[in-house]
Amino acid sequence: MKSTRFVVLIIALIPMIFLTGCETNMVVFEPQGPVARTITDLINWSLAWMLLVVVVVFSLFGYIVWKYRERPDNMDYEPPEEHGSTVLEIIWTAIPILIVIALTIPTVQALYDLEEVPEGYEDKEPITIHVTAADWKWIFSYPEQGIETVNYANIPEDTPIHFKLTSASTMQSFWIPALGGQKYAMAKMETEMYLVADNPGSYVGKNSNFNGRGYAGMEFEVLAQTHEDFNQWITDVKETAPELTEEEYEELLKPTHLGRLTYANTHLEWVDHANMHSKTYTNPELYRYHGYQGKTFEEEDNYRNKETNLEHNGHHSDEDDEHEGHGGEHDGH
């Protein structure tokens, strides 16, 4: 009797929660651009197969448990000796392999597609935006337009946006669920992704990779605009926004929550955090708020060592020369 209750319950529970689930907006199933759509299609494809698996296993389970449960009238039934069945075992090895193949092909296809400009947009000139994640804010630099924003990004609709991601501090994950999947932003290296927004609209973006005390507030807005609006916005920013200075930028990188900021230049003029040999913008003293304090370490490549900072300015491109120079220093020993 217990088994019936159990089976009924499990079966009843799932649609119940499904229904409550549908009330909230499942953003993953409402893609607003070709990249997100690729992923949604893949998810739907996998959902169909997985539903099949669930139905088969659940019905088999329900049937077997119901039919062979111990009852007062079958107490003298002694189950047969049975050690397996090669045919059956081959079947339930082969079918999962086929399902895996059915899922693998579109997965691999999508993995390769997502690295490229989405299909149908190849001939459109992409816009490059450098995304720099910091504790706990997002900095967007538009090198072609020469402007920089904090915690929001405006993009033109129907245009591939080439995001180049890096971090000035911890590892973060850049995610605009309505437009596409996520990718990590890591210090001293660069990851990249293409996103396209079909229509004008405002989309939530966030960091999904835990990075400390201020993590929950690391959201930003992506505003897709018509081309005219976008160009107008660029012009406005260039006319009205202030210039970002190096001192201000260092202040910006401290672990704080900031509102929206806009500048008429980019920090790429003096530092690109994606460069492996760039200065390190860390300051452990600003993170002392919890527990027993341990020792920290002085780093040679820290931005606060100003005298070497000057030497670094301007020649990120020839860091190879620079490192050979360092090696040379030790040749004498």
Add this chain to the structure above:
Amino acid sequence: MGIKWDEFFITGDPLILGAQISIALTMIGIVFGLTYLKKWNWLWTEWITTVDHKRIGIMYIISAVLMFFRGGVDGLLMKAQTSRPEMEFLSSQHYNEIFTTHGVIMILFMAMPFLIGLMNVVVPLQIGARDVAFPQLNALSFWLFFSGAMLFNISFVIGGSPDAGWTSYFPLAGKEFSPSIANNYYAIALQIAGIGTLMTGINFIVTILKMRTKGMTLMRMPMFTWTTLITSVIIIAAFPIFTVALALMTFDRLFGTHFFTVSGGGMDMLWANLFWLWGHPEVYIVALPAFGIFSEVIATFSRKSLFGYKSMVYAIVGIALLSMLVWVHHFYTMGSGPAVNSFFSITTMLIAVPTGIKMFNWLFTMRKGRIKMTTAMLWSLAFVPCFTIGGVTGVMLAMGAADYQYHNTLFLVAHFHYVLIPGVVFAVFAGLYYWWPKMFGHLLNEKLGKWHFWLFVIGFNVTFMPMFFLGLSGAARRTYTFSAESGFAPLFLLSAMGSIVLAAGFAVFCYNIYWSLRYADRNISSDPWDARTLEWATATPVQHYNFAKLPEVKSLDAFWFMKKNNEGLTLKDSEIEEIHMPSNSGQPFIMCVLFGISGFFLVFEWSIAAAVAALGIFAGLIYRSFDYNDGYHIPVDEVRETELSWRNKKGEAHKHVS
């Protein structure tokens, strides 16, 4: 070295203050109780110094239950905090600490010791041995685990809890972003516990390979023994990686090296790779023995041999091999390129194949059986549908491109709870209800057991099912709060309510232990479930030498056929011989204390003090090298007396004839 006393104890939080007071009161209570009841001597001679695998197993299980409580309280606090939008119950910092300790404790200090405890109790019995290969090393393994667990657990009252997540990703966990000593606890406590686990792995491989009783070939071993063997192999392959990763973390944090730092050319991705190179096999280290438990329970209560025994064995081996080849699926989003992501998508999805084989084998074991709905069996039954949901969502997550949308969301969190709770916790409960009489000589109450079961299973589904939908709605994991506009509120509230039911289930379980300990019938047969494997071929509870005469095995499910053919159940007087057993030793416990002290100093970065304490560890090793204690012999009379006390009773299959 200048101790900063004002930072030593964590102050200012009423919750932590409450915990500090209750810890102090509990300690005083325990000390007072032991003194009042004059139990210190008993505690020392019977438990702390024991090398008996069954008692070590019981100590593991007791620790695991306590850790389950601690991890569970962490979980409830998280659920309380996210039950409403913009809740101000916990601060963001406090929430971060709690989900970190919840993860670490549940995996390393709850799941692992529960399963290692059951392995300790059951495996030597299942292979017809009198102990493990290295009994004293076994005790040391336990005490090192205990040392690590205690060190980790004091962090929240002394010095500060680790707060970088159970994955402790760099550079966040490094000194550049976490200058407090809190994350040293992670690096050092886990290291100490990890050494213990590694030694357990060695111990069980040798035990299973070398100490099987006559006639028990590898292909006649019970499935739980098989899974223990393979799990131990994974431990040997995977734990050294974690040892290295933690050591490098310690170097980065204590000595300023540049393995995972932002500055000096360090590489944060390297930590993620090393962590998951251990971390993914770790999932199977806890899942495989759990599968073994289900195999035993399902076969026993269906009154049938396990369907497709051989394919089960191959499936475990297959899972073990694949488990080492899938670690990158934890960070598809790191941008390693489509080729790498494709490879790891395929290997990950392939794990579904051996797991599917196991699932169908379990179903077909029940087919044509006579399924007895005991509590142990109910847990095994509930496992099938719940784990299937965990499994299919796992396949969905395995698809690299789709994972870009699931990664780091509550969808992922729901998935791994759907794998680990049915896959491990249900198994542990099944195992406890099933093997409880072997440990304590009485059953757990079945009626309370069913309350426990229904509350827990319903609570579990209500807690974690909504998280799938939250994840698909864009809710990232580890966020301490969410806005009202996000629309997440109803599902979060439902999930929080589920967690209360879940907790009620656990409370019933604890009450069941208490009730059964006091009131359960002690007059039960040595084989209350009509079971199939050798652990039931001896007394209940098991006498400390396990078997007066080592049984001889002629087939799979040896005990079942011994009963059927009425072979090997009787013990003749002439067959009784002296039994050689290892002596107790206080050394493992002393090593535990020394490791704990040394580790504590190291956590606080007092290197010299730690080095001095480490000298004690070396002294212990030297002492052990010169220790030639060869154990002792149990005289024939004592064995005969013990055997007579349980054989020949009414309803007892085992006989004693003179």
Add this chain to the structure above:
Amino acid sequence: MSANVNTSLPLEYQSGQSRMNILGFWIFLGAEIALFATLFGVYAVLSGRYAGGPTHQDIIMIREVMIQTILLLTSSFTCGLAIFEMRRGNKNELIMWLVITLLLGAGFLYMEINEFIHYVHIGASMQTSAFLSSLFVLLGTHGAHVTFGIGWAILVIIQLIKRGLTSVTARKVFIIGLYWHFLDVVWIFIFTFVYLKGLVL
């Protein structure tokens, strides 16, 4: 448990417990392989990350490393001779070869410590760069193993002197022999992948 005695086997394998200890130690060495493989992996990943600090070519002193290598390889050979004498039942020769092994090991260790001091002296400490962190930890882990092995072997020699050649002491000698050869193999990998490769690339 140790009743399972088989006198037809070599002394160190005779008791059942000894056979289990030796198997257990082999498995432990398996874990050690995983440990060193991880360290080599870490080194391989980080070895190009000089962070403006010294490179391989700046610091490696190949002559000293060659001497270290010869010392350790010879010690592995003398360790083999020790086991050979043990099998023949010659306790004194066994002890003699063990002592020689340890002296060679100590010589290796002395040179390695000097090498480390030299590195730090020319500004190449483990804090300097990721490359040096991984180099120091890889070499240091091996060196710590050698140190531990020397201390352990001394304990075994004391037991040999006190108790003579029994199945238990023979097993202990045999196990430490396995350990010593293992460290030698690890060193060969270090020599190839750290020093030779560092000089060439």
